[in-house]
Amino acid sequence: MSRTGNCFDPAANPGGMFTVTESIARILAQIAKPTQVEMVALSQAHNRVLAQDEVSSFNVPQHTNSAMDGYAICAEHLSSQESYTLTVVGQVFAGGAFNGTLAPDEAVEIMTGAALPAGADSIVIREAVERDVNQIAFSDAVKIGQHVRQKGEDIKAGSVALSAGCLIRPQEQGLLASLGKQQVGVFKQLSVAIFSTGDEVVAQGQPLPENCIYDTNRFTLTGLLQRMGCHVVDLGIIEDSQASMERVLSSAATQADMVISSGGVSMGKADYIKQALEAVGDIAFWRVAMRPGRPLAFGAVGDTPFFGLPGNPVAVMVTFLQFVQPTLRKMMGQLDWQPHKMSAIAQETIKSREGRIDYSRGVYRINDQGELVVRTTGAQGSGILTSMIQANCLIEIKEQYSEVEAGDRVLIQPFSDLL
Template sequence: MSMDPCGSDTPGRAALTKEQVLDRLLARVAPLGETETVSIAEGLGRVLSEPVKSTIDVPAWDNSAMDGYAIRHADLAPNGGRLRVAQRIPAGAAASALQPGTAARIFTGAPVPEGCDTVVVQEICETAEDWVQVPLDCKSGANIRRLGEDIRAGAEVIAAGTRLAPQHLGLAASIGAARIRVYRRLRVAVFSSGDELVMPGKALGPGQIYNSNLFMLSALVKRLGCELVDLGIVEDTQAATEQALMRGAAQADLIVGSGGVSVGEEDHIKAALDRVGTLELWSVAIRPGKPLAFGHIGTTPFIGNPGNPVSLFVTFCLFCIPVIRRQQGVVGDQRPVTLRIPAGFDWPRPDKRREFHRARVQTGEDGAQELAVFPSRSSAVLSSVAWADGLVEIPENRIIRKGDLVDFIPFQALFG
């Protein structure tokens, strides 16, 4: 039995805004409950299910921040700054206690010897045989990294829900964490609908086009660190659509489709969901990408995107990525990051729907950053997405003049 589709094309019911759709989607999905333990070497892009806590202090001892000389500052004045170099301490070596009136040659990261309270950088010292001349005005306590200055034993260093970047793995290694607990990889099933679709490498027949959507969807899913379940091309029949949805629900944690979500006679998603699942949302008031289906087959969520390639890319960026991140267990606001950048264009004919146009950052005549937009507004011109490095968000019925600040969603922030 289908739910009353929020934002359907029923007369008198307006399509939902981007914000309303995001709120509803994110409220209807939850993080995976299944976790696994992996080595930090396998952790890149994974999402922590448990925080990483340190069992050691970092640094584990007072150590030198510079190459130079370890001294007791009180020894300088009585000796006129001239001290005998009694030992040499490279990184990884043990240090003997500093005897009164002596200095130790020391290197970055080496433990400072007992009795030392200052490290003087080598560039301001003068040396002769086993002696060093240290300026009397050098600062006491300088250039020593203190025990636990960075991390204290027992402290949480990486929070649960963090997607692990290279710097996180380095941090985990620095405290000796060899293995970490993460959510298992999200399994995402993808398909594209349409009898006109042909796989690349085959000859095109009359009215046929190459299936760019399946390859783009698959790459987007993999880019987000998910396991791909490829359901292939689904023919334009209700039975085939139902079978694809059922297969996806049996194999994956999320199903993402392209095509079949409009209101034509060859668009079968709505009827298929009525039979095998629930339909919870049908359209969103944006351009491109108005037809957007959301529902469940059993407990498995489904997002049906438009068939036009640009529309598919836009709706995937705006809606599928936040849903995927929520299911992966990433914490925080899942909405796309936006930047405020001056428009390098005029937009004299706004749409009644909010528009997400392909744009890229360029340097304007004044040397400052500005946004350029792709000349065509067509949702079938896939080259516009390859040309762009983000989307500019143009509010409903708003005229834009060059120099106006506009919201820009960079692709790098979406997939980084």
């Protein structure tokens, strides 16, 4: 973890609040790009980040070939007339080849993916012709090159097929497979240690005392981290004592590339994260101009980054999406990653507060006019976990607005990245 700037200096913004943009920038400035590379089987490369450019040693496709089932012809030499009759002189399947050169008055029956015969430049689809034994007739005009895939039109030999820093999704796995790759070099998989805090937090399987809650945040964080391809080290629920916090933080930092806690960052009398981090590492305790999720702790134990997220379930997810996700993506080696955002039309008045970004849970869709519209899920309390289940996006209302009205345009952040 790089140490630049004054991210951990409590005097950097005394008594004030950081914007979301400032907070992300300050966090990312502390994070070094990865250097550890390992070779993995292509089948195991999903959700990993490519560590080196992958260059194709051959053209894709290797040969000019047919994109449709039909007949290969030489359109260049067709005379201008209302209908055409050609003699079928052969047949070629994908993986095979036609021996010889096609004459202007000849055609070869061809299947999708088969190499184009010498002398041919176009394909007439099967449905457009009438065949009688070894003769075909058609009347449609033929454009030179129609239904033909050119040699190297996808990837040229010697060109970069995939650049270092790209996330390997199923489509990248397919492309790498088309290049004959069995193994690929990827950046080291990240391990992330997580734990919950609070004497009121109870593990599943135990009786639920009055005024206590079952732990939800570790399971939410586990799902988010696994979706990102991280290995999760689950440290359970930690009691509210500074000694316990110090012990767990020190141990977690040796087991993982990042440590995340939930709860204990609201500066209450029983919130010991700040004191524990000051004792075993560095801490920046911030108030971020956002809702939900204003309290945020960020620091390090040795070279291991630490995030202290709020305790409310929705605030945990929102702060993870805004701060933890971009940090992990940089640590994974993804280059210039940004969350997906789109403009949508608000279907209702949405209240906010000037001076902070509001992240409302929303449902977006395409209306009958083909417009992208969005509405909220209703009540927006940071403990209303069902609102995240009903939602498919966050509605981002900027600091300068106290509300948006129905018909106004707003930014939305779809859950497609992770949720």
